[in-house]
Amino acid sequence: MFVVRETFIAKPGKASALAKMFKETMSEMPRMKPRVSTDFIAQFNTVVLETECEDLSDFEKTMQEYMSRQDLRDKMKGYTEMYQEGKREVFKVV
Numbered sequence: 001m002f003v004v005r006e007t008f009i010a011k012p013g014k015a016s017a018l019a020k021m022f023k024e025t026m027s028e029m030p031r032m033k034p035r036v037s038t039d040f041i042a043q044f045n046t047v048v049l050e051t052e053c054e055d056l057s058d059f060e061k062t063m064q065e066y067m068s069r070q071d072l073r074d075k076m077k078g079y080t081e082m083y084q085e086g087k088r089e090v091f092k093v094v
Contacts, residue, residue, distance in 0.1 A: 001093040002053050008083040010045040018082045019047045025075045026051075031062055047083070056090070
């Protein structure tokens with residue numbers, strides 16, 4: 001099993017809106033079972049999107065599904081304007 005963690009540093013005043021956008025949109029992809037978090041004791045304006053997958057091919061299929069669904073892409077329109085930087089990490093559960 002793998003955990004995919006995508007961390008975003010939102011622009012000031014945009015973290016809540018970005019987190020809400022992720023939560024609403026990703027909930028329509030049940031395979032992802034996303035968990036969205038915001039900073040509590042961390043760098044300000046941090047939004048984290050975590051998903052789990054059995055193997056990396058599952059993650060790739062999920063990304064392909066997202067790219068093929070225009071309705072989801074429409075809901076996420078403008079999200080890149082809401083953050084300053086981001087990164088994706090993949091962890092293997094032991």
